[in-house]
Amino acid sequence: MSWTTRDCSFKGWIINGTNLIQTLPNQKQTLEAIQNLDLMVVIDTMPMEITGWADVILPECTYLERYDDIRTSPHRKPQIALRMPAAEPKYNTKPAYWMARQLAIKLGLEAYFPHENLEDLLDWQLKQVGSSGATTRILPFNQIIPRGLTRGFLIISPESGEMSVE
Numbered sequence: 001m002s003w004t005t006r007d008c009s010f011k012g013w014i015i016n017g018t019n020l021i022q023t024l025p026n027q028k029q030t031l032e033a034i035q036n037l038d039l040m041v042v043i044d045t046m047p048m049e050i051t052g053w054a055d056v057i058l059p060e061c062t063y064l065e066r067y068d069d070i071r072t073s074p075h076r077k078p079q080i081a082l083r084m085p086a087a088e089p090k091y092n093t094k095p096a097y098w099m100a101r102q103l104a105i106k107l108g109l110e111a112y113f114p115h116e117n118l119e120d121l122l123d124w125q126l127k128q129v130g131s132s133g134a135t136t137r138i139l140p141f142n143q144i145i146p147r148g149l150t151r152g153f154l155i156i157s158p159e160s161g162e163m164s165v166e
Contacts, residue, residue: 061089
C-alpha cells in the first residue's frame with residue numbers, strides 16, 4: 001500500500017494548544033479530516049479558529065496559572081528553566097497534565113501518569129539532576145528576581161544551590 005492510498009481515517013482527535021487550521025500545511029485536507037471525525041476535543045486557554053470546530057472544549061489555565069514542563073538548554077552553560085504559577089487558576093480551568101491524567105485514569109491507563117500532578121513530576125525530574133523543585137517553590141518571586149530587572153538569567157549553581165542573576 002502506498003502513502004497516497006493508505007487509510008488514514010481517525011474517529012477522534014484531541015488537540016492541545018495549537019490552531020491546526022493555521023498550522024498544518026494542507027488546510028483543505030485538514031478541514032476534510034475534521035469534518036469526518038466522530039469526536040474532536042480541543043484543550044486551549046482561549047477561543048481560536050480550531051475551537052469553532054470542536055465537539056468539546058476543555059478550558060486550560062493560562063501559563064501564569066500553571067507549572068509547565070522543564071525547558072533545558074545544553075549550550076556552553078547548560079541551563080534549565082522552570083515556569084511556576086504566579087496566580088491561582090480562574091473559572092474552573094485546569095492544567096493539561098491534570099486533564100490527560102484524568103482521561104488516562106478513566107481509560108485504565110493510569111500507569112502512564114504515575115505522578116498525581118505536574119509538580120510531583122517536576123520534583124522527580126529535578127531530583128534526577130540533583131536538585132529539588134520543593135525548595136524552589138517556597139521562594140517568593142521577589143526573592144528570586146530583584147525589582148527592576150527586565151532581562152537576564154537566573155543561575156542556580158548545581159554545586160552550592162546558590163542563585164544569582166546575570
